[in-house]
Amino acid sequence: ARNRVLNTFASINSTFSELFKKLFDGGKAYLELIESEDPLEAGLELLVSPPGKKLQRISLLSGGEKALASLALIFSTFINRQTPICILDEVDAPLDDFNVERFCSLLKETTKITNKKFLVITHNKITMGYMNKVYGVTMNEPGISKLVSVNLDKIDSEFAAE
Amino acid sequence: ARNRVLNTFASINSTFSELFKKLFDGGKAYLELIESEDPLEAGLELLVSPPGKKLQRISLLSGGEKALASLALIFSTFINRQTPICILDEVDAPLDDFNVERFCSLLKETTKITNKKFLVITHNKITMGYMNKVYGVTMNEPGISKLVSVNLDKIDSEFAAE
Amino acid sequence: MFISKIKLSGFKSFSDETVLNFDYSLNGIIGPNGSGKSNIVEAIKWVMGENSSKSLRGSGMNDIIFSGSTTKASKNIASVTLFLKIDSKDISSSSKKYINSGNIEVERQIIRDTGSTYRINGKEVRAKDVQFLFADLSSGSRATNIIDQGSIGNLITQKPSERRRILDEAA
Amino acid sequence: MFISKIKLSGFKSFSDETVLNFDYSLNGIIGPNGSGKSNIVEAIKWVMGENSSKSLRGSGMNDIIFSGSTTKASKNIASVTLFLKIDSKDISSSSKKYINSGNIEVERQIIRDTGSTYRINGKEVRAKDVQFLFADLSSGSRATNIIDQGSIGNLITQKPSERRRILDEAA
Numbered sequence: 134a135r136n137r138v139l140n141t142f143a144s145i146n147s148t149f150s151e152l153f154k155k156l157f158d159g160g161k162a163y164l165e166l167i168e169s170e171d172p173l174e175a176g177l178e179l180l181v182s183p184p185g186k187k188l189q190r191i192s193l194l195s196g197g198e199k200a201l202a203s204l205a206l207i208f209s210t211f212i213n214r215q216t217p218i219c220i221l222d223e224v225d226a227p228l229d230d231f232n233v234e235r236f237c238s239l240l241k242e243t244t245k246i247t248n249k250k251f252l253v254i255t256h257n258k259i260t261m262g263y264m265n266k267v268y269g270v271t272m273n274e275p276g277i278s279k280l281v282s283v284n285l286d287k288i289d290s291e292f293a294a295e
Numbered sequence: 296a297r298n299r300v301l302n303t304f305a306s307i308n309s310t311f312s313e314l315f316k317k318l319f320d321g322g323k324a325y326l327e328l329i330e331s332e333d334p335l336e337a338g339l340e341l342l343v344s345p346p347g348k349k350l351q352r353i354s355l356l357s358g359g360e361k362a363l364a365s366l367a368l369i370f371s372t373f374i375n376r377q378t379p380i381c382i383l384d385e386v387d388a389p390l391d392d393f394n395v396e397r398f399c400s401l402l403k404e405t406t407k408i409t410n411k412k413f414l415v416i417t418h419n420k421i422t423m424g425y426m427n428k429v430y431g432v433t434m435n436e437p438g439i440s441k442l443v444s445v446n447l448d449k450i451d452s453e454f455a456a457e
Numbered sequence: 458m459f460i461s462k463i464k465l466s467g468f469k470s471f472s473d474e475t476v477l478n479f480d481y482s483l484n485g486i487i488g489p490n491g492s493g494k495s496n497i498v499e500a501i502k503w504v505m506g507e508n509s510s511k512s513l514r515g516s517g518m519n520d521i522i523f524s525g526s527t528t529k530a531s532k533n534i535a536s537v538t539l540f541l542k543i544d545s546k547d548i549s550s551s552s553k554k555y556i557n558s559g560n561i562e563v564e565r566q567i568i569r570d571t572g573s574t575y576r577i578n579g580k581e582v583r584a585k586d587v588q589f590l591f592a593d594l595s596s597g598s599r600a601t602n603i604i605d606q607g608s609i610g611n612l613i614t615q616k617p618s619e620r621r622r623i624l625d626e627a628a
Numbered sequence: 629m630f631i632s633k634i635k636l637s638g639f640k641s642f643s644d645e646t647v648l649n650f651d652y653s654l655n656g657i658i659g660p661n662g663s664g665k666s667n668i669v670e671a672i673k674w675v676m677g678e679n680s681s682k683s684l685r686g687s688g689m690n691d692i693i694f695s696g697s698t699t700k701a702s703k704n705i706a707s708v709t710l711f712l713k714i715d716s717k718d719i720s721s722s723s724k725k726y727i728n729s730g731n732i733e734v735e736r737q738i739i740r741d742t743g744s745t746y747r748i749n750g751k752e753v754r755a756k757d758v759q760f761l762f763a764d765l766s767s768g769s770r771a772t773n774i775i776d777q778g779s780i781g782n783l784i785t786q787k788p789s790e791r792r793r794i795l796d797e798a799a
């Protein structure tokens with residue numbers, strides 16, 4: 134079991150560093166096992182520095198930087214596993230348009246190398262544009278949710294409330 | 296002191312109900328003092344129902360509904376007080392475009408009836424459009440924040456990263 | 458293995474039967490605030506065996522049953538069915554027995570004030586069997602592949618000892 | 629009373645002196661992720677007397693002093709000055725003594741590993757005097773008129789006994 138954890142740690146660590154550089158367009162990031170010699174007990178620490186910044190305490194990162202670093206970590210664990218679906222509920226809310234584009238291209242690349250399915254809930258028009266299919270949830274009858282299939286070109290008219 | 300709290304409660308309660316109806320375009324909401332007979336000890340409970348929905352436990356509200364109800368409460372207390380400034384850091388992130396417009400028109404109306412100043416941090420272009428003045432914060436030199444004054448028409452070019 | 462579709466009925470704001478197909482890799486869900494998007498995520502967590510009503514934003518298990526609107530009466534039954542497509546290399550020993558025609562249907566149903574029952578491919582099973590099925594696939598209602606609304610920054614702000622869960626799930 | 633401008637120097641990512649004027653009612657702040665927008669909010673909380681480094685996202689008071697970048701060395705001093713315009717009906721008794729020409733300047737300065745000093749209109753005062761000034765105006769670093777990033781939904785999810793603070797501040 135110890136060896137399995139160490140191998141998984143090594144593979145997640147290298148994917149995490151690589152995805153962080155891709156999402157931040159530079160900088161560096163890596164994982165460390167701390168607080169115990171035994172890999173089965175140790176805690177997982179993240180050391181990150183966005184491009185141009187010194188290695189900092191992770192709590193000093195901005196709201197958007199924290200979200201982006203989290204996404205790098207999530208995607209790095211996701212690629213190794215068998216999970217039937219990945220669900221992301223408005224993870225793009227703290228991101229500026231630049232970083233939304235980077236997040237979406239990472240999504241697109243990941244679907245090319247695995248057959249995983251993603252469920253992405255968003256209010257951001259850029260993210261909507263990257264989806265293969267978009268469902269709309271409406272409450273035309275107040276209090277009752279209904280699902281409609283949305284044609285991306287029509288987004289402006291049908292979902293004016295978006 | 297007891298009378299002052301009761302008077303303040305009554306005035307906040309009526310403003311809160313009115314602002315909630317404005318932000319949600321209907322529905323109803325009110326405050327209640329619970330857990331103690333003494334107004335100086337009691338807790339403050341919110342009872343809300345968005346339009347078309349039954350009065351629900353507040354925890355069942357959606358992310359956007361919670362943000363909007365919070366804004367109604369914050370603005371209802373703000374109007375009575377002397378505060379030198381109100382600071383809102385990306386409060387529009389969970390809102391759909393419809394509700395961003397409603398939030399912004401409430402902001403605009405409030406500045407008409409008081410001389411309060413607002414500091415509004417946002418990534419949303421609709422909110423930017425409602426501001427009297429927009430400052431941009433950039434890190435052209437990595438790691439060093441600088442302030443630039445932004446001309447709204449130029450937003451697309453200068454702040455492409457937005 | 459992947460989810461091919463989900464069917465909900467009487468679950469939270471979805472009073473009528475609703476089917477969502479996952480035919481593509483990237484499936485987007487949009488809609489106004491309060492329209493029911495996050496309720497779909499909770500339906501998936503619930504059918505996978507989630508039993509904490511707090512993590513479904515309620516305060517008792519009845520809170521997930523449609524409680525009515527200004528035009529419709531409340532319901533007494535809620536049910537969610539998850540349809541999974543499977544291939545034999547995907548699955549661990551404990552779940553191999555379900556690989557009939559390459560499909561697994563997991564259903565959970567709750568009756569107000571009575572409790573919930575689970576079925577896999579039509580046969581009634583215990584909650585543990587369903588939780589086990591998803592644990593083997595290192596997914597499930599609390600796994601790191603479901604990011605709840607507003608919690609994207611949490612992974613970073615947790616303590617190192619809590620973060621190691623990421624490692625345990627993937628190992 | 630209202631804030632007319634703020635001056636920061638050496639505070640977090642603002643290594644050089646920066647002035648932000650509040651000439652209008654609605655002042656917007658935009659910029660890419662990580663550029664320093666929320667640091668401005670923290671500068672305002674800090675000069676008003678905020679002493680918990682955790683609520684400034686740090687783990688010690690030195691964390692608010694500019695710690696350097698790949699091109700600039702770190703600094704040892706950080707200072708923030710708040711310029712307030714005031715009219716006599718606004719202010720309570722404890723602060724009336726500061727109404728000279730209708731302005732109040734509150735400055736806080738910190739030297740690495742030494743601690744911070746406060747000044748009002750150039751005269752050194754205790755932290756309590758500054759905290760008192762803002763408490764009278766029912767504002768201050770923890771007041772409900774400052775909504776931190778990501779915390780807009782918190783007011784609703786708090787317990788009723790915590791929410792009553794809103795009432796106490798306004799009363």
Ligand SMILES: Nc1ncnc2c1ncn2[C@@H]1O[C@H](COP(=O)(O)OP(=O)(O)OP(=O)(O)O)[C@@H](O)[C@H]1O
Pocket residue numbers: 270276345348351355356357358359360389468469470488489490491492493494495496497519520521522523524525606
């Ligand atoms: N048992 C129930 N019966 C009926 N309606 C319910 C029930 N539980 C929750 N709801 C309703 O569902 C709505 C919340 O839906 P949800 O959180 O999915 O919205 P959302 O689409 O995610 O919105 P947002 O964009 O703001 O996050 C609430 O308005 C609530 O009243």
Ligand SMILES: Nc1ncnc2c1ncn2[C@@H]1O[C@H](COP(=O)(O)OP(=O)(O)OP(=O)(O)O)[C@@H](O)[C@H]1O
Pocket residue numbers: 183186189193194195196197198227432438639640641659660661662663664665666667668690691692693694695696777
């Ligand atoms: N003492 C310090 N010295 C230098 N830089 C610092 C210091 N403290 C924090 N920072 C930097 O400030 C940045 C965070 O800034 P801030 O949180 O204000 O960003 P923001 O503009 O609000 O971004 P977002 O849109 O993502 O919320 C971090 O990248 C961090 O490295």
Ligand SMILES: [Mg+2]
Pocket residue numbers: 222357358359494495496606
């Ligand atoms: Mg939601």
Ligand SMILES: [Mg+2]
Pocket residue numbers: 195196197665666777
């Ligand atoms: Mg910020």
